[in-house]
Amino acid sequence: MKIRLARAALKDFPNYQKWFRNPKNRQWLGTPFCELDYNIAFHAAWIRKNDSVVYTIYEGRTPIGCASALAVDRKNKNANIILVLGDKKFRGRGIAAKAGNLFLRKMFFRHGLRSVYAWAVETNAASVRIIERNNFTRVGIQRRSHKINGVYKNRILFDLLKEEFIEL
């Protein structure tokens, strides 16, 4: 298993559209992805925006997902991290935890961030697990802030400092 990251490009659009339009992935995400009709205009703008950093995750030569920093605050050096392993057949093999780890390394040591945060819906066990494996700290619960199938669930909030980063 050779996992690597490359900056997202226009050619990634068909994969991203498939991944971000899939309701099974979207149900766990916040705005804008939970409602967005993922299209080429959004993709082109998002991958170039100054307050986003978007990487495509590869296994060998196959694009399998996306890791991104949203709401990148360049002054205060923090951002919100999201990760989607688009293709289900690559799930459950530890790839997401490793890809997230490579992404965090880039965010801290190449993009200059000092603190990142992430949240997971409390019933999203795989997401909670990969966040915890990456040494994040639970900082609180955002109560009833995420609707799935008509039910408002809690989001667990996490953060990680640069000096707490561990290599997986």
Ligand SMILES: CC(C)(COP(=O)(O)OP(=O)(O)OC[C@H]1O[C@@H](n2cnc3c(N)ncnc32)[C@H](O)[C@@H]1OP(=O)(O)O)[C@@H](O)C(=O)NCCC(=O)NCCS
């Ligand atoms: C979240 C996501 C990236 C995880 O991908 P993945 O390939 O399953 O992740 P990994 O294989 O690296 O690790 C999953 C971990 O969760 C654990 N896990 C998975 N389902 C679980 C469950 N129902 N209960 C408990 N643990 C579970 C696995 O055992 C594994 O832990 P381990 O490495 O200690 O064995 C993927 O499911 C996804 O893209 N989901 C849709 C988008 C999303 O939810 N993104 C996160 C919010 S930003």
